[in-house]
Amino acid sequence: MTSSVATSEHETGSLRDRVMDLVRATEIDGRLLGMIVTLIGIEIGFGLYTGGSILSPVNLLTFATQAVQIAIIATGMVLVIVSRNIDLSVGSVLGVVAMTYAVLMHEVFPTTIGVDTPYGWLIALGAGLLIGIILGAIQGFLIAYMKIPSFVVTLGGLLAFRGLVFDISGGSTQAPDDTQFVVLGGGPLGSLGGTISWAFGAVIIVAIALYLYYNRRQRRRFGFPVRPMWAEVGIGVVGLLIVVGGVAISNAYHWPAGLIEQYAAQHGISPEGLVIEAGVPWPAVILLAVTLVMTFLATKRKFGRYVYAIGGNPEAAELGGINTRWTIMKIYILMGILCAISAAISSAQINGATNDLGNGYELLVISAAVIGGTSFAGGVGTIPGAVLGAIVIYALRYNLQYIGLPSNNQDIVIAVVLIAAVAFDTYSRRNAT
Template structure:
């Protein structure tokens, strides 16, 4: 007769209720890693702000100006990080992404400064559009080439992209012999942000209203789908909390970007150019959401839909979970690899648009070391280097964490050497946490 008393939980342990936090997480179904990243981001922001107050007598981090600039600076890295998630989830790596960005930027710079003006004329309304298309096309082709060599050439992704890091950086130099290409088309430059590269207060409130409507619509649609499939429903209080939290985050973001006003010098020039009447108390013009941030949000939403609502996304996670089983199940893993790297190249080209427009020129050094920040953003955001695990929103939050660290260290006066030490340490620590998380989840 077998004794099962050792395997049977004691009545007290069996009936012990979950803690308040565990019940909250279970009811709301929130990702604990997401909450951890948000908490870490808040801790970084508050820490740098308080450090500035103690050392310099004022905190410069938690100000509308710095947070607005932080969001713009994060856009380029965040866009590429959404593509890097797919690469790492499928157990590959892309070390060439920064060099490809620089190469795409140089192609777009030469196209809009030297080539197109001779063909269609300087200031043509299609000039900036054709320049962007050239950068996106080049990025997609380079990514597809990398994917082809990896999938069909059976060359490890590490070697292919390490070679690409050198090849495309050299190619960027050869395009214009190392010269800085400027000035870019004025409309193209708006995609980099700045006072004119933002949508203003009214446009931001419209975006905010659309965002709140989207949050409420997703909550309603999710509840309807659960009821239709007979799944367990979240408590009403949990649904209400998530709706309030989502709308509150959107409204808070709108209030923040609208609290950052144009500099006085730009306002004076704007008044002189337009001839508007300045009120007695002065003229305050809000920046609103910057265009690069809106591009990042749009990319994050589309990539999230791609990864969670399409067959392509399911294939990506299947390949990352078990490549052999995915191939036996009928998934063309080699063609999927080509498409994943091509998509990453497309997003790199889009990031090159934002980066070069923000700089107002194309330089050979643009994108240097960006590959490290992109990989770090994806890993910090919860993408596992072992493959099969990763989220788009996590990568975007990881990009904010990386950029917050860099911006905060600049504000408090850390030199470049210390910044590199901190960034490298954070990356190693993030991988260590990922190992612990996977070990404990087994």
Template sequence: MNAQTQRLAVMAAVLVAIAIGFHALTGSFLTAENLYNIAQQTAVVGIVASGMALIIVARQIDLAVGSLLGAVGVLMAWLQYTQGWSVGASLLAGLAFALLIGLFQGWLSAVIGIPSFVVTLGGLVSLRGAAFLIADGKTQPVTEPGLLALGGGLDGSLGERGSWLLGAALIALIWGWQLVQRRALVRAGGTPDGKAGLISGVLGTLAVIAVVAVFNAYRIEGQEQGQGLPLPLVIWAAVVIVLGFIARHTRFGRYVYAIGGNPDAARLAGIPVRRVMIQLNLLLAALVALAAVVAMARLNAGTNSMGTGMELTVIAAAVIGGVSLAGGSGSVAGTVLGALIIQSIDSGLLLTDVSIGWRMVVLGQVLVAAVVFDRVVQK
């Protein structure tokens, strides 16, 4: 078991301990309803955190993701409600706006050489102002049922049958990927660790079955069938799977880790550092646009306050999940645990009637503790 896997195991154990502890205190933390709500509430942060992980791995930072989400969300809602655009056209316009901002910030950082901290700090302020100016600070409601389903809610889930079908597909993917890795290792002349692969596959299978069973157990009053997997969770899972594959099994992903490990050596080795950095910014911008769609659907509206303070939560999720602020190490999968740990702590404190002030204090110190743990591991 390598260091990254060990760290993920530790974070998973911490998450389980948090859940058990809060359930002992409240008696309601591990109920299907609360877990369903936690999954929905975490999805927006988790989608952005998966892209932020790669940004931090490459020794960069983006402080403007929350403001960009607000600007994109209110733009899409404003185009639908005030300007009468179709849902598809408004979503494409929001994506184009996000990509334009990502390209501009990436160009300033990678080509001009301005530190990403400075560039995105300016974006944090400017884009929040843009979010206000787009609709003059007015809330823009959205009513398209298909769009609202993406935010979860009564009609925003797969249902019991759909959830089991998706679960079966994920289990097949887990074992199929184990087989692909085993064959690749044999072709390379290595000796597969059958025991480790078996344990990994069994744990993954049990995790999928447990998640589907829990969400199917959540039934809204008056409905015979369980809700099943909420669509925000499905979208988040798809993002993590795709980005995880890109990070670990593509040339682009190897370039990102090489740049984070030593930018000068990566440049001398012929890696197009500037191009990769711009592509990273575009990737994160696209994920922010996707998260804005989910957030807008959850709120049934676009508001200029969407995403306020989210940049810190996203960075915290990445760091708690094992991404080193020094760059060069970390994983997309770790951000899932990081985001769930943050949301679980916040939800647990809320259930125990802790005031918002103390919740903020605790969450801030959790981030500090994660950074301290990262430094200890590095040493």
């Protein structure tokens, strides 16, 4: 995976060793780097196949946005699997919450507070979040305090909550949502727009710089070894390039002709020569926020430390005086919250809720976590890895759809990637020490 990096020939030592040394000095997770290289490889491969057309901004934005629902839940699934549990109910919990949003906006609000009120969508979001928390807490309680295996509890959840979807919907598709809510789904109308996207990017760049500085200062404070300065600056520059690149790609996607005409007609101006930059889609902003918060919880809070300790050695965690049961229950409550966030995006993307919304998500979410390096043995897995895992799945799925491969054969390709990722993981771990 690293052999593609070129270094000059006359340097001594094997190329592989030198590259590994460089990577090690930056203290970057090799697994994550591998995923990014894989993703770039996929895009280059399809780019060559399609003569470059697949690398246009709209294609990159589309699959990234499609992956968001799965990626958001996968960040929590990492913690579930790390703690040696499983959650099969995610698709059904998502279904219940999405249907709650849609029923509120489609059936309840029209006869109460009215449709498209400025606050209606927030009430819906709050209600959905509450339901997600309740469903998560029920499952978490049964698993953590009643000691019923999570596989059984969440399998029950998978069935029962899907049944609940029909009770809430009365069996029919509920559409449409409030117009403000639909923005959460992304697309040209659900994006930040050109200027705000740049401002957003600038905020992130400042945050990266502050984070790097704080970390370095923290290590200096105790006199620990720090990264070489070139690595520190290098990481900062790479971060800068990624952010600038991401915003530039998002802004390079312009509103399609149909929308421009609608916009021009509404504002009484000529559509001729009118160009509007779409910018960063809202789902991407939400995913970024979720990833940061979840990574923070997993690595900087006691909660995350305990989750990993439980996964590494449940007995040791118990003997360490950790309240393991409450920790497990919290993981499932968190899953409920993540499902509710994901449900908002899912529902917004189809502007309503069908009874099958979220069907089969459990396997996609688990696949994303596993491709991202989460191990079923427990204790191992990273949140950014799972997010990348989801993006890899959807990059493949989308690109295969784009070139018109039949759906069954798309499944075959994705299955091969899933198994290859785990095989690579197993192989590299065996050779690690």
